Structure formats: C-alpha cells, structure tokens
Amino acid sequence: MAASEIERMIQLLARLPGLGPRSARRAALHLIERRESLLRPLAATLARAADAVRLCGVCGNMSDSDPCPICEDPKRDPSVICVVEDLGGLWAMERSAAFKGRYHVLGGTLSALDGRGPEQLNIAGLARRCEDEQVREIILALTATVEGQTTAHYIGERLEGLDVKVTKLGQGVPVGGALDYLDDGTLMAALRSRQPA
Numbered sequence: 351m352a353a354s355e356i357e358r359m360i361q362l363l364a365r366l367p368g369l370g371p372r373s374a375r376r377a378a379l380h381l382i383e384r385r386e387s388l389l390r391p392l393a394a395t396l397a398r399a400a401d402a403v404r405l406c407g408v409c410g411n412m413s414d415s416d417p418c419p420i421c422e423d424p425k426r427d428p429s430v431i432c433v434v435e436d437l438g439g440l441w442a443m444e445r446s447a448a449f450k451g452r453y454h455v456l457g458g459t460l461s462a463l464d465g466r467g468p469e470q471l472n473i474a475g476l477a478r479r480c481e482d483e484q485v486r487e488i489i490l491a492l493t494a495t496v497e498g499q500t501t502a503h504y505i506g507e508r509l510e511g512l513d514v515k516v517t518k519l520g521q522g523v524p525v526g527g528a529l530d531y532l533d534d535g536t537l538m539a540a541l542r543s544r545q546p547a
Contacts, residue, residue: 356382408479410455410472412437420444420453427451429486433476433505435459435498438530439491446537451489454479459497460504471501473508480514490518490547491540493528506547517544 356378363374381389405411406418413419420426430451434440435458443449456471468474479485490505492498506516520543529537 409453410457410475411440411453425450429484430489431476431479431485431487432489432491434491434529435493435501438528439493442529442532442537443491443541446534446541448534448538448541449489454488456492456501459492459495459501461497468504468508473505476505477508477512480509480512485514487515487517489541489544490516491529492518502547516547518547519543520545 359381360371360374360378363369363377364371366374369377381392402414403412404414404416406413406416406421408417408421411418411420415422427450431454432443432449432451433454433456434443435456437455440453440455443453454472454476456473456476458466458471460466460468460471476488480488488505488509490502492502502518509516519540532540
C-alpha cells in the first residue's frame with residue numbers, strides 16, 4: 351500500500367465523529383495490520399451498505415428496505431408517532447425499548463442561522479401522515495435546545511386543527527441534551543412523563 355493511500359485512509363477516518371488525526375492514524379494502522387481479517391471484510395461491507403442502505407419513504411429511517419422494518423412491524427402501534435431530529439434519536443429511543451409505536455425522522459431542527467427552514471425538514475411528510483393515517487398522538491422527542499423547542503412549537507402549530515394530540519418528552523431530558531447521549535432509564539422516564547406540547 352502506497353504511503354499516499356495510507357494518508358488518504360487516515361484523512362477519511364479522521365472525518366468520522368469522535369476520531370481526530372491521531373485516533374484515525376491508530377485505526378488505520380490497526381486495519382492495515384489486520385488486512386485479511388478486518389480491512390477487507392469492512393471494505394466489502396461498506397461497499398454493500400453504500401449500495402443498499404436508503405431512507406424509508408414513510409418515516410425517514412435508514413434501512414435496506416423501503417418501508418423500513420419498524421414501519422412494517424405489525425406489533426407496533428401505528429396510532430402513535432415519535433418525532434425525532436435524526437437517526438441518533440431514533441436509535442436511542444429503540445435502545446431504550448420503551449416505545450412501541452412508529453417514528454418520524456425530521457432530518458434536523460429549524461435554524462435560521464444555518465439556513466434550515468421547514469422546507470429543509472421532513473415536516474410536510476409528518477403532516478401528511480397525520481392526515482392520511484389513523485394517528486392519534488405525536489410525541490415530540492426533540493433536543494431541549496432553542497432550535498429543538500422552536501421546531502417543537504412550529505410542529506405543534508402546523509398540526510393544529512388536526513385530530514391529533516401533540517405531546518413532548520417530560521422530565522429527564524436536560525436542557526441542551528441530545529437523545530443519543532442519554533441513558534436508557536432517562537429516556538424511559540421522559541417517555542412515560544410526556545406532556546402536552
């Protein structure tokens with residue numbers, strides 16, 4: 351392997367969250383030293399994932415099927431939808447095993463500074479689901495930041511007039527806390543103590 355290829359590998363690994371240049375160097379060295387048992391299988395899996403993984407047309411989850419397994423699961427309650435900012439939030443809720451409904455991934459929060467308005471988020475898709483499906487409750491599981499609260503308020507106003515109860519997670523979610531970093535017990539408590547939005 352040429353030195354330039356190793357450097358390119360390190361540069362790409364350093365773009366991953368939680369990996370700086372030194373950690374990326376260590377990861378690259380580890381992969382190269384275990385070329386047959388780790389590097390080649392990882393490269394093949396990444397190539398397959400790049401071709402197969404796509405967004406669910408219903409909820410915005412990532413999966414290799416459309417609709418995703420969560421949307422297709424007959425054991426899940428289709429009348430309750432948990433709205434999350436991103437896949438990290440969805441995965442955190444799933445990890446807690448406290449929620450048995452369906453999801454809707456927004457793709458971020460409203461942010462004037464970042465140029466993200468309602469058109470850049472999957473809010474219209476949520477409104478369509480509330481109109482078309484037998485949805486009785488929307489749970490807003492958004493980050494307790496200014497952007498998250500602004501997004502929650504906007505969604506509440508957007509769904510006003512529909513026969514849908516809009517709630518938000520209650521106690522346990524700290525201001526500024528991202529769902530992906532909360533422990534399972536905190537998520538379960540917040541889900542149980544949800545309140546009107």
